Amino acid sequence: MDAAGSQVEDECAQYAEQCQNGFITTEGGKLLCSKIIHLIHNKNVKSQVSKVLNECELRMYKSVAFPAIGTGQAKQSPGKVADDMLDAIVEFASKRSVQHLEKIKIIIFQTHMLRDFYESMKKIEVTDLSTTDSWFSLFKSFFLGKKRPAVKKKTIILEKKVDLATFQICGESKENVEATESWITNLILKEQFENSISDELIENFDESQINTLAELQRRKHVTIQLENKLSPPCIKISGISRDVCFVSVEVQKMIQKIKDTEEEQSKAELVYNLVEWRYLGSNDSFVPFDKLTNMQLEDAKIAKKAHLTVKIDKNNYKVDLNNLEAIDDQGRTINIQRVPKNEGKL
8 A cells, every 4th residue: 555655545445435345446656557456355256356356357457466365464274365366267267258367367476475376387288178278278367368369280191100910720620610710809809909099288289299109009009080170189099908008108298298298388487477597697687497497497596505506608507596606617707687577566
């Protein structure tokens, strides 16, 4: 309130008795926003967030920023607050009537709460909407801002390469030949096995993963079918049981690697919205680290590590996290900055 200025205080006093919906709206005052929505204290965080989002949509606001409601003087659990706030945002984002509100920010001043909100975000990913967008993708579009539609990926077809074996059976009688044919067929079927792996991330397989599947198909003599038109996409593997099991494990590893990469990128984006690490460039101006390095530096600081090795202009530097200096292999030193974002803003 001090940062907003006396004009906002006067408005609050003026509208206090008119409060009917649990909040009042004032001008932004000296803050970098057009309006401020002041909430009346209530332990039901989810309800408060929902009211604000609906008010923003009604007023045709394009964006809104929340603090971590209730984690200050109210001393509510950060984990529960994160769940309640994100649940409210997901329910709001799922409405087909939303037309105006495009961006929702949650400003977290206490870095240690980042993990609570990150874990809460991961819980949301398991539920799908009836349309092509998932709850999680809709939520991310509001939380991180709507993005231009991605260019549809070109469908990559996995070529089937099956080496056929031909049996020629000769015998004294037709019955003997048929009996031998039946015996061979049963023997083949006994060793045959099929496994299906369904996962949304299969849709993200690029040419590199497709080439790996083709190599596994050739090397292990299995048949791999990539059903990328199904929902969720599916990979069917058939062949001798031991080879199918081996290839299935490899496919699961590929899916897990994509998942880990996406989660790391999501976390790096969240950390970047909170704090930015920079190094002094050649023109005496500070240059931001890439987002993954930015996250690694912040994680190291939170873990109270003294040093961390990073890449700067393709060279290894050992960062002294206490003195905010980076030293390369030749002993050259450059200065490092840690700049928290959104301080004093809502």
